[in-house]
Amino acid sequence: MRKLKELSGAEIIWECLIKEGVDTVFGYPGGAILPAYDALTKYGNRIHHVLVRHEQGATHMADGYARASGKVGVAIATSGPGATNMTTGLATAMMDSSPIICITGQVPLSVIGTDAFQETDVTGIALSITKHAYLVTDVKELARIIFDAFHIARTGRPGPVVIDIPKDVQNDTTIFSYPKARSKSISLNMPNEETMFGEIAKAIDLTNTAEKPVILAGHGVLLSEATDELKRLAEGGTIPVSTTLLGIGGFPSNHPLNMGMMGMHGNAHANHAIQEADLLIACGMRFDDRVTGNLMTYSPHSKKIHIDIDKSELNKNVDVDAAIHGDLSSVLQRIIPDVMDKNRRSWLNQIKKWQAGVDEVEILNQPSKVFMAAHAVRAIWEATEGDAVIISDVGQHQMLEAQYYAHNEPRTLITSGGLGTMGFALPAAVGASFAVNDKEIWVVVGDGGIQMTLMELATIVQEAVNIKIAIINNGYLGMVRQWQELFYESRYSETPIYSPDYVKLAEAYRLPGYRVFTEDEARTTITEVRSSEESALIEFVVDQEDMVYPMVPAGANLHEMIRRPNGGAKKASAKFSEERKTR
Amino acid sequence: MKQTYFVLVQDTPGSLNRIVNQFRKRNINIESLAVGPCEKQGISRVTIVAKDIKPDRRDFFAQSLNNLVDVIEVENVSDKSHIVRENVLVKMDPPPQKSKDIGQLAHRHHARILQNGCSSLVVEAIGSPKEMDQLVEDLKPFNVLELVRSGSVAISRQEEKEASSQTISERSQDLTWVTQQLNDYLS
Ligand SMILES: Cc1ncc(C[n+]2csc(CCOP(=O)(O)OP(=O)(O)O)c2C)c(N)n1
Numbered sequence: 167m168r169k170l171k172e173l174s175g176a177e178i179i180w181e182c183l184i185k186e187g188v189d190t191v192f193g194y195p196g197g198a199i200l201p202a203y204d205a206l207t208k209y210g211n212r213i214h215h216v217l218v219r220h221e222q223g224a225t226h227m228a229d230g231y232a233r234a235s236g237k238v239g240v241a242i243a244t245s246g247p248g249a250t251n252m253t254t255g256l257a258t259a260m261m262d263s264s265p266i267i268c269i270t271g272q273v274p275l276s277v278i279g280t281d282a283f284q285e286t287d288v289t290g291i292a293l294s295i296t297k298h299a300y301l302v303t304d305v306k307e308l309a310r311i312i313f314d315a316f317h318i319a320r321t322g323r324p325g326p327v328v329i330d331i332p333k334d335v336q337n338d339t340t341i342f343s344y345p346k347a348r349s350k351s352i353s354l355n356m357p358n359e360e361t362m363f364g365e366i367a368k369a370i371d372l373t374n375t376a377e378k379p380v381i382l383a384g385h386g387v388l389l390s391e392a393t394d395e396l397k398r399l400a401e402g403g404t405i406p407v408s409t410t411l412l413g414i415g416g417f418p419s420n421h422p423l424n425m426g427m428m429g430m431h432g433n434a435h436a437n438h439a440i441q442e443a444d445l446l447i448a449c450g451m452r453f454d455d456r457v458t459g460n461l462m463t464y465s466p467h468s469k470k471i472h473i474d475i476d477k478s479e480l481n482k483n484v485d486v487d488a489a490i491h492g493d494l495s496s497v498l499q500r501i502i503p504d505v506m507d508k509n510r511r512s513w514l515n516q517i518k519k520w521q522a523g524v525d526e527v528e529i530l531n532q533p534s535k536v537f538m539a540a541h542a543v544r545a546i547w548e549a550t551e552g553d554a555v556i557i558s559d560v561g562q563h564q565m566l567e568a569q570y571y572a573h574n575e576p577r578t579l580i581t582s583g584g585l586g587t588m589g590f591a592l593p594a595a596v597g598a599s600f601a602v603n604d605k606e607i608w609v610v611v612g613d614g615g616i617q618m619t620l621m622e623l624a625t626i627v628q629e630a631v632n633i634k635i636a637i638i639n640n641g642y643l644g645m646v647r648q649w650q651e652l653f654y655e656s657r658y659s660e661t662p663i664y665s666p667d668y669v670k671l672a673e674a675y676r677l678p679g680y681r682v683f684t685e686d687e688a689r690t691t692i693t694e695v696r697s698s699e700e701s702a703l704i705e706f707v708v709d710q711e712d713m714v715y716p717m718v719p720a721g722a723n724l725h726e727m728i729r730r731p732n733g734g735a736k737k738a739s740a741k742f743s744e745e746r747k748t749r
Numbered sequence: 750m751k752q753t754y755f756v757l758v759q760d761t762p763g764s765l766n767r768i769v770n771q772f773r774k775r776n777i778n779i780e781s782l783a784v785g786p787c788e789k790q791g792i793s794r795v796t797i798v799a800k801d802i803k804p805d806r807r808d809f810f811a812q813s814l815n816n817l818v819d820v821i822e823v824e825n826v827s828d829k830s831h832i833v834r835e836n837v838l839v840k841m842d843p844p845p846q847k848s849k850d851i852g853q854l855a856h857r858h859h860a861r862i863l864q865n866g867c868s869s870l871v872v873e874a875i876g877s878p879k880e881m882d883q884l885v886e887d888l889k890p891f892n893v894l895e896l897v898r899s900g901s902v903a904i905s906r907q908e909e910k911e912a913s914s915q916t917i918s919e920r921s922q923d924l925t926w927v928t929q930q931l932n933d934y935l936s
Contacts, residue, residue, distance in 0.1 A: 289763055293770045298818040301762070318818055351759050351791075355815040478812035485805070 196244025199271030225255020230594030246284030261584025386450010589618030781900030
């Protein structure tokens with residue numbers, strides 16, 4: 167018999183989510199999460215549940231929602247296979263510091279550890295791919311755990327948290343009250359304002375004496391909402407800025423001090439500047455191997471300032487001279503007033519010279535008649551006036567998007583950086599579509615990546631969201647093919663990839679579908695789909711063996727980039743293209 | 750390089766697992782691990798000795814342990830700031846004529862000899878890991894049947910009590926208990 171005012175664990179889950187301000191969740195039901203889904207019928211008017219087609223999609227959607235909104239995204243699945251399907255999304259969110267909560271059903275407490283039907287050790291599996299994971303063993307603990315989970319997910323360096331809830335705990339009842347403060351037992355390695363002083367003073371000193379400084383802006387700029395501070399620092403000290411892939415949008419692309427992306431496929435002048443700099447000011451980035459190249463020769467003449475909310479990142483890959491463990495925006499606020507405006511004209515001129523060399527080998531300046539992925543990206547950029555939210559997948563098209571779509575605002579590029587998860591873009595865009603209402607949403611995805619999660623097209627249609635999907639079809643797993651061309655003597659082992667007829671596929675899902683072969687067709691089709699509030703899919707049939715340049719081969723020195731050969735794109739492999747045109 | 754970490758952690762299911770995982774996922778071998786309750790309720794103290802951590806990575810490991818939600822405090826105790834002790838038990842079956850040598854050896858190491866009830870005997874010692882390494886080394890020639898080491902435990906030195914910072918050998922001028930044990934055994 168249920169006592170007055172007692173709620174079941176299942177009801178408590180939804181009550182807590184509502185208290186946390188959650189209005190949308192992404193999930194998929196199953197046996198061990200049935201009580202929660204049953205309770206949802208009572209909360210359906212306050213929480214919108216998006217039925218995904220695969221639990222991986224649910225995690226990417228929660229992630230996309232979190233990245234687009236800055237709020238915590240929530241995904242729900244059943245035990246066993248439902249939970250294991252979530253692992254890729256958890257690892258993706260972990261690597262990119264994205265705050266998501268994954269709620270999983272679990273077999274009843276009484277049978278935990280007996281290899282019961284659909285039992286998996288979820289908290290065990292989650293160990294290395296979450297910030298924290300809970301197994302709830304008492305319904306009285308549930309509200310506190312959910313409260314703590316949200317706190318952990320969004321506090322400090324954000325990350326994914328799993329809450330594994332046995333079926334009987336969902337059925338048990340207790341009096342519900344939502345905590346007002348986190349548990350004392352949580353310790354999050356937060357910055358210590360006092361110890362910061364010395365390092366901040368050092369940082370100011372280093373900045374004011376530097377002749378050739380560069381700011382490295384990472385994902386932390388977005389997560390800490392430090393875009394204004396970053397701009398003030400850059401402008402105040404006349405310091406050029408380069409961003410990481412996930413830092414794109416943290417500093418306006420059209421700002422004269424923005425050198426663009428750094429690293430493996432970064433702008434050559436940005437990489438040169440980093441190598442020649444006498445000071446690096448690293449803001450919320452982690453010196454990943456994709457941005458440093460060979461660490462032994464990385465920016466050899468520079469002093470380094472590193473500001474990060476995660477203390478374990480300081481001095482991890484690169485030894486620094488001032489290590490500031492703190493929230494980027496508040497640290498910058500303390501630094502900025504003491505930064506002097508120095509005349510750094512000769513440094514900026516030097517960078518301009520490097521840049522002039524870059525422009526010559528840009529795809530857009532090549533006398534090419536061939537329709538290339540960069541042209542497709544550029545056409546989308548022009549049509550949307552650089553003001554769309556782009557969710558890119560992983561591969562060549564991802565790098566080309568970063569190079570050719572100029573983002574001016576934070577949270578307008580969403581992409582899997584640290585894990586490089588193919589299949590991320592389409593579901594992440596679904597999530598983002600529930601967080602963004604003032605901007606167009608475009609997916610830029612390869613013919614490989616789209617085939618990893620294309621079942622979510624059904625979710626897009628069922629939810630009637632407005633997402634424009636640009637499939638960049640080069641007939642290859644392009645980025646891998648690029649490595650094979652460069653480093654494996656063009657032995658294209660298992661990289662040519664067959665695609666379905668995407669136009670028919672779109673139609674099968676009752677979406678408008680288009681296929682374009684030229685820049686002109688691309689422009690008119692983009693204009694056409696933009697005029698509708700409905701989702702649409704465009705397949706851009708592009709040059710098959712295009713390359714992403716510049717490229718710093720893995721482990722090579724950052725300044726030793728392979729550059730685009732001058733004088734036009736490589737001829738597309740004629741036979742295969744003809745075949746594709748007549749399909 | 751060997752590093753010793755001293756971790757205060759919530760005593761909850763899985764918290765030890767998370768600590769160990771910080772080493773496992775970076776392919777670092779844990780040499781010894783000691784866990785137990787401490788003076789605070791619901792909190793455990795863990796002492797971990799991990800092998801082959803490069804000096805420039807020692808702080809990284811401390812900080813990544815610190816990032817764990819249920820870890821309250823982490824210290825690297827590889828320097829002199831902590832007293833580190835280990836318990837060693839060695840079961841031996843020496844020929845009668847060697848018993849005396851063992852007795853003397855045990856005496857030198859401030860070890861105790863425990864009667865085993867049968868022909869074998871057990872040498873028990875507590876000391877710094879280095880002292881214990883030496884004891885084990887010295888006992889090797891005497892037909893060791895079994896060797897057990899507890900793993901290191903550590904406690905921070907108190908600034909004001911310098912006396913407690915001596916090693917066992919420095920401290921134990923009063924060896925009566927050792928002698929007593931020895932006599933018991935030899936009689
Ligand atoms: C899940 C997953 N599997 C494999 C890879 C390795 N990988 C990186 S890029 C790439 C090729 C992507 O091909 P496509 O989606 O067609 O994009 P393109 O590079 O051609 O633009 C592959 C296979 C990955 N990043 N993620």
